[in-house]
Amino acid sequence: MPKIKTFILLALFALCLSCSGGGGGGGSSPEPLRIGVLLPLTGEENLGWKNVLDWAAEDINGAGPAAGRKIELVYADTAVEGISDGSNRLLADDSIKAFIGPNTSADMEEVASRFIRKKQVLVTPSATSEDIFKAYGGKKYIWRTVESDTAQLEVMFTLAKTRGVRTAALVTSWDSYGSTFFNWFGFLAYEAGVEPVGIARYESGSVDCKPSLDKALASTPDVLFAVALHTDMVACIDSYAEEISPDTRVIFSDGAFLPEILTKMGQEAEGLEGVIPSEDPASGFEAAYEARFGSRPSPFAANVYDALLLLAYGLEGSQGEGGEALADSLIRIADASGEPKIVWGKENIRAALDAIAEGNIPDLAGASGPFDYDLEYHTDPLMNYYNHWVVENGGFVEKEFYTTGDGRDYGAGAANQNASESLRQVFAQTPGPAEPRTGLWALIVAGSNEWGNYRHQSDALAQYRLLKKSGLGDDRIILVLADDIAGNPANPYPGVVQYVEGGENQYEGVRIDYNLSSITASALIDILTGNQSETLDQVILSGPGDNIYVYLSGHGNQSGFFVDSPDPLSYSQGALLTPQALNTALNAMNASDKYRQVLLVVEACHSGALGQTLTAPNALLLAAANPYENSLAANRREIDGVWLADQFSYEFWRAANENPSMTVMESYLWTYSRVNGSHVTLYNHQNFEGVASVELKSFIAQD
Numbered sequence: 250m251p252k253i254k255t256f257i258l259l260a261l262f263a264l265c266l267s268c269s270g271g272g273g274g275g276g277s278s279p280e281p282l283r284i285g286v287l288l289p290l291t292g293e294e295n296l297g298w299k300n301v302l303d304w305a306a307e308d309i310n311g312a313g314p315a316a317g318r319k320i321e322l323v324y325a326d327t328a329v330e331g332i333s334d335g336s337n338r339l340l341a342d343d344s345i346k347a348f349i350g351p352n353t354s355a356d357m358e359e360v361a362s363r364f365i366r367k368k369q370v371l372v373t374p375s376a377t378s379e380d381i382f383k384a385y386g387g388k389k390y391i392w393r394t395v396e397s398d399t400a401q402l403e404v405m406f407t408l409a410k411t412r413g414v415r416t417a418a419l420v421t422s423w424d425s426y427g428s429t430f431f432n433w434f435g436f437l438a439y440e441a442g443v444e445p446v447g448i449a450r451y452e453s454g455s456v457d458c459k460p461s462l463d464k465a466l467a468s469t470p471d472v473l474f475a476v477a478l479h480t481d482m483v484a485c486i487d488s489y490a491e492e493i494s495p496d497t498r499v500i501f502s503d504g505a506f507l508p509e510i511l512t513k514m515g516q517e518a519e520g521l522e523g524v525i526p527s528e529d530p531a532s533g534f535e536a537a538y539e540a541r542f543g544s545r546p547s548p549f550a551a552n553v554y555d556a557l558l559l560l561a562y563g564l565e566g567s568q569g570e571g572g573e574a575l576a577d578s579l580i581r582i583a584d585a586s587g588e589p590k591i592v593w594g595k596e597n598i599r600a601a602l603d604a605i606a607e608g609n610i611p612d613l614a615g616a617s618g619p620f621d622y623d624l625e626y627h628t629d630p631l632m633n634y635y636n637h638w639v640v641e642n643g644g645f646v647e648k649e650f651y652t653t654g655d656g657r658d659y660g661a662g663a664a665n666q667n668a669s670e671s672l673r674q675v676f677a678q679t680p681g682p683a684e685p686r687t688g689l690w691a692l693i694v695a696g697s698n699e700w701g702n703y704r705h706q707s708d709a710l711a712q713y714r715l716l717k718k719s720g721l722g723d724d725r726i727i728l729v730l731a732d733d734i735a736g737n738p739a740n741p742y743p744g745v746v747q748y749v750e751g752g753e754n755q756y757e758g759v760r761i762d763y764n765l766s767s768i769t770a771s772a773l774i775d776i777l778t779g780n781q782s783e784t785l786d787q788v789i790l791s792g793p794g795d796n797i798y799v800y801l802s803g804h805g806n807q808s809g810f811f812v813d814s815p816d817p818l819s820y821s822q823g824a825l826l827t828p829q830a831l832n833t834a835l836n837a838m839n840a841s842d843k844y845r846q847v848l849l850v851v852e853a854c855h856s857g858a859l860g861q862t863l864t865a866p867n868a869l870l871l872a873a874a875n876p877y878e879n880s881l882a883a884n885r886r887e888i889d890g891v892w893l894a895d896q897f898s899y900e901f902w903r904a905a906n907e908n909p910s911m912t913v914m915e916s917y918l919w920t921y922s923r924v925n926g927s928h929v930t931l932y933n934h935q936n937f938e939g940v941a942s943v944e945l946k947s948f949i950a951q952d
Contacts, residue, residue, distance in 0.1 A: 281321035282314075282564055284557065285339035287350030287360075289328035293509070294352060296375075297547045299324065302349070304541060305557040312598035315561040316569035322557075332356040340367055346564060346571030347372070349556045352549075354378030354425035357391075362887055365390050368572045370579065372560060374552035377401070377526075379429040379926075382664035384885040386626030389576040394555040394617055395526050396633045398429040398502070399437075399926075400653040400663035404524050404635040405474050405500050406441040407651055412498065414471035418447030420461050420486065421476035426504065427453070429664075430476045435855075435878035436926050440669055445877045446470050456481035459489055466494040473497050475523075478504040480513045487514070487521060500524070506548055511643060518640045522648075526552060526617070527636035530650045532593040534616035545647075555615030558598070562613060562620075565605045583622035585610035618652075622662070629662035668928045673921055676914055676931070681939030682867070686845055686947055687794030691716050691726045692777055696803025696853075698731035698765055699815040700739045703746075703891050704882055706730055708802040708852055708898040710755035711748045715905055716798075720951035723760045727776055727787050731765040731813075739889070747893050748902075750886045762787045770812045770826040774834045779843065793842040798850075798948040801826075802898060805853035807876050817854065828862045835865035844868075846937070848913065848948040852898040854879040860932025869937040871917060873897035874927035881926045897924050909946040916945050 288298040306320045314320060323345060325335035332351050339345055340363060347370040351357055357376040364371040365388055372392045373381075379399050385391035409417060419434045421427035431450060438445040446468040449461040456479065465473060473494075475486045483505045490499050501523030510518055528534040528551035538546045559579065564571075566578030582605070590612040591601045604611045613620045621631045632654035638645045653663060661667070693716075695709035713728055735746050735756045746756040763776075767784070774780075776788045777799065791797055801810055804817040809827040814820040831849075838844055847868040851859055855878065860870035873880035873895065882892035883899050897920055904911060904919045911919070913931075921929040934940045 279318045280344075281319045282316065282561075282569060283321045283323050283342075283345045284560060285342070285345040285348040285350075286322055286324045287327055287332060287335050287339065287348060287356075288324075288352050288553075290324060290326040292328040294328060296352075296549060297542075298352070298374075298553055300542065301547075301550050301553050302557055305554045308595045309558065309561045309598055312595060313561065313565075313602050315565045315602060316567075318569055320557070320561060327351060327356065332360055336360040336363055340364070340369065345369075346569070347560045347575055349374065349553070349560070351376060354381060357381055358384070358425060358890075361385055361391050362890070365887070368576070370560070370563070370571065370575050372556040374556045375549040377429070378425045379432065379664040380425065382623075382626065382629050382662065383881070383883070384890075386623065386628040386665070389580060389627060391628055392559070392579060392622075393629055394552045394559060394615065395549065396630055396653060396662065397664040398426070399433045399666070400633060401502060401524060401526070401635065402430055402433055402437055402474070403653055403663065404637075404651045405502070406437050406443060408500060408524065408637055409472045409474075409498070410441055410443070412472075414443060414498070416444045416446045416468065416470040417472045417474065418445070418449075418465040418468070418470040418497075419474045419476070420449050420451070420458070420465045421474075422453045422455075422478070423450050424453035426478060427476050430474065430502065432879045432881060433926055434474070435875070436668075436928065439672070439875060439877060439928055451482075454479075456485060458482055458485035462486065462489050462493065466490060466497060469494050470497055473499045474502070475499050476502045476504065480507055480509045483507070483510055483521075484514050484517070488517065503548065506638060506645065511640065511645075519643075521640040522638065524635045524637055524651070527634045527650065528616050529593070529614070529618050529634050532614075532616050534593060537595075551616035555593075555617050555620075558593075558615050559620060561598075562601060562605055565602045566610070580627055582610055582613060582620060583627055584624070585612060586621075587611045590614070623665050625661070626665060629664060631662055665925055667922055667925060672928060674917070674931055674934070676934050676940045678941050679939055681943045682845055684794060684845065686796050688792065689721060689725060689796050689798070689948070689951060690789045690791050691721060691798040691800070691949075692729075692773075692789060693726065693800045694729040694768075694773065694802070694812070695731065695765065696801060696810060696812050697815050698733055698813065700734065700737050700891070702803075702815055703734055704884075704893060704895050705802040705852075706732075706734045707746050707748050707755055707893055708895055708902075709800065710746055710759060711894070711898070711902050712800045713759060714753075714755055715902060716949055717758075719909065719946070719949050721949075722951070725951075726760075727762045727789065728760065729763045729765055729768055729773070729776075730759075730761045732761055741888055747886065748899070749884050749893060765813050768812060769823040770809075770830065771823065773812060773826060774830055778834050778838055791838075791843050794845050795843075796948055797844050797847045799847065800850045800852075801856075802852040802895065805851075805855050805858065807855050807858045810851065810853055810856070810859055826859070828859050831859055832862050832864060835863070835868045839866050839868070846943070846947070850898075850901060852880060852895050856880060857930050857932065860930070863933040864936060865933070866936050867938055868933055869913065869940065870932040871901075871913075871920075872930050872932060873924070875930050878927040881924075897927065897929060900924055905945050905949055909950055910944050912941055913939075913943050913945060913948075914941040
C-alpha cells in the first residue's frame with residue numbers, strides 16, 4: 250500500500266507540473282503575436298477587411314505560426330471609434346507588436362507621426378496619397394502594400410494610350426485623395442507623350458461637377474481622367490461630360506468602383522469604366538477568394554491580406570519582437586532577392602517562414618505582387634497590378650490587367666520616380682562670353698505669404714545665405730520677403746526658419762529690402778531694370794560687365810508667376826509677372842548694356858511658362874517644372890507637418906553649396922535627375938553663351 254500511495258502522489262505531482270507549465274517541456278502555449286487593426290468594420294467604407302484578415306491569420310497560423318506564436322488580431326472599428334481614438338487606444342496596449350491600417354490617406358496623415366514617435370510599425374493596405382511617401386519614406390515605421398496613386402495615374406495613361414489618345418484632361422478633388430492626381434498629371438502626361446489640355450478641382454464632398462467640368466473639358470480632350478469618391482459625383486461627371494463633350498472618353502479612378510453606383514445609377518451606369526488596384530492575376534488569389542467567400546475579391550482584398558502576411562514574415566525575422574526590430578526585419582525582407590522565389594499561397598507560407606528563420610531570406614511575393622520596395626526609402630512597393638473594369642449588364646466586368654513600374658528607374662517607387670533620360674535636354678558646346686565678369690547682382694523673391702507657404706520663404710532665405718556665404722554683400726543683394734514665418738504664432742521655434750529639420754537657422758542675420766506686401770509685378774520689373782523711385786530706392790544698378798542672378802519662389806500658372814499671393818489658384822490685380830513682361834524687360838536691358846549674363850531660377854508650379862517666350866540674349870531660365878506641371882514640396886518637419894522646402898530648390902541649393910564650380914548645364918543635369926514629379930527645364934539656352942562651360946559660381950559668388 251505505501252508503494253502504491255507513493256506512486257499515485259508522484260503521478261499527481263507530475264500532472265500538476267504539466268498543467269502549470271513546469272518541467273519536461275510540456276509548458277503552456279506561448280503568448281500570441283497581437284496585431285492591431287485600424288480599419289472601418291462597419292459603414293460604407295467597410296470593404297470586408299475583417300473577413301480577409303481573419304482568413305489571412307488562419308492561413309498563417311495554420312502554416313506557421315510566425316516565430317512559433319499564433320497571430321491574434323485586435324480590432325478597432327474606425328467607423329465607430331474614429332482613427333484618433335482608435336490609434337491611441339491600441340498604441341497604449343504594449344502587448345501589440347504591429348498595426349494594420351488606416352484605410353484613407355487623410356487618416357494616415359493624422360496618426361502616422363504617433364506611430365513613428367512610439368517606434369511602432371504601421372502598414373496600410375489602401376491609403377494611396379503620394380504625400381505618405383514624401384512625408385514618411387525612409388522613416389522605416391510606415392509601410393504600404395499598395396502603390397501611391399501616382400501608379401494608378403500611370404495606368405490610366407497607359408490605358409488611354411492603347412486607345413490612341415493625344416490630349417487629356419483631369420478633374421479631381423481638393424483633398425488628400427485628389428492631390429496626388431493633381432500633382433502628377435502634367436508630369437505623367439509629358440512622360441506619356443500626351444498633351445494636357447485641361448485640369449480642374451472641386452471641393453471635397455461636393456456633388457456639383459458642372460463648374461469643374463466646364464473648365465476641364467473646354468478644349469474637348471480625347472480623354473478625361475475623373476477622380477471621385479462618391480456616387481453622386483460619379484453620376485454627375487458621367488452625365489454632364491456626355492452632355493458637353495460627347496466624344497471625350499471618361500476613365501474613372503478606383504474611387505468610382507462602388508456597388509452603390511450600380512443601384513443608384515441603374516441603366517445609366519452602363520459603360521462606366523476605370524481602374525482599380527487588384528491582385529496578381531497569376532497568384533491564384535482570385536480563385537481562392539471566390540472559393541472562400543463566393544464572390545470575386547473586393548477592392549484592396551489582396552493588399553490587406555498582404556499587410557498581415559508581410560508583418561508575419563517580418564515578425565519571423567525579428568523573432569517575434571515589434572518596434573525597431575520589426576522595422577529592421579521588414580527592411581531586410583524588402584531588400585532581399587535571394588533564391589528561391591516564393592510566391593503567394595497558403596502552401597508556401599511555411600517554406601517562407603523557415604527560410605527567414607534560417608537567415609536565407611528569399612525573394613518573397615504576396616497576393617498583390619512582389620514584396621519588393623523602394624530601395625532608397627522603402628515604404629512603397631515597386632509595383633502593383635491594376636484591373637481595368639467596365640460596367641456591363643449591371644455589373645463590374647474585368648477587362649484586362651496592367652502592371653506598374655516597368656518604365657521607372659530600377660528600385661524607385663511611383664512617388665520617387667524621376668524624369669526619363671530620354672526626355673532630357675541636350676545643349677550645344679559653346680564658349681562663354683569673351684569679356685570677363687566685373688560684378689554681380691542678385692534679386693531674391695519669395696512670392697507668397699502665410700504659414701502654409703513656409704517653404705517659399707525658406708527657399709529664398711537659403712538662396713540669400715548661399716550668396717552671403719559666397720562673399721556677396723547686402724549692397725548687391727535685393728531680398729523681397731513677406732517675413733511672416735520666423736515670428737509666426739504657429740512656429741514651434743520662434744525666430745527660426747529651417748530648410749531641413751534640425752538644420753541651421755536661415756533667418757539669422759537676414760536683411761530684407763522690401764516686404765512682399767509693398768511689391769507688385771511691375772515693381773519687380775523696375776527693381777530688375779534699375780528703375781529707382783521714391784518707393785523703390787533699392788534696385789539693381791548693373792552695367793555691361795555684370796552678371797545678374799534672379800531667384801523666384803512661389804505660386805504660378807501657365808500665365809506667369811504670382812507676386813504677393815498665398816493662393817496657388819488666384820492672385821490680385823497687378824500681382825502676375827507675365828512671360829511677356831519679363832522678356833520685354835530683359836531685351837531692353839540687353840539693348841542698354843545692363844548685363845553680361847542673367848541666370849533666372851524659378852521655383853513654382855508651371856514655372857516653365859516664364860521661359861517659353863524668353864529670347865533675350867545671354868539670359869537663361871532654369872525652371873522647376875515645365876508649363877504643364879506642378880513643382881513638389883520636400884523636407885517635411887515631423888513636429889508640425891510643415892514642408893520646409895521645395896524639392897527642386899533644395900536640390901539646386903545642394904548643388905550650388907557642394908560644388909559651385911559645376912557648370913550651369915551640370916546643375917540642370919543634377920536637378921533633372923533628382924527631382925520627382927516634374928521635368929526641370931532650361932529655357933533660351935540657344936541664346937546663351939557657354940551653357941556647358943559657364944560655372945554656377947559666376948552667378949552666386951563674388952570672387
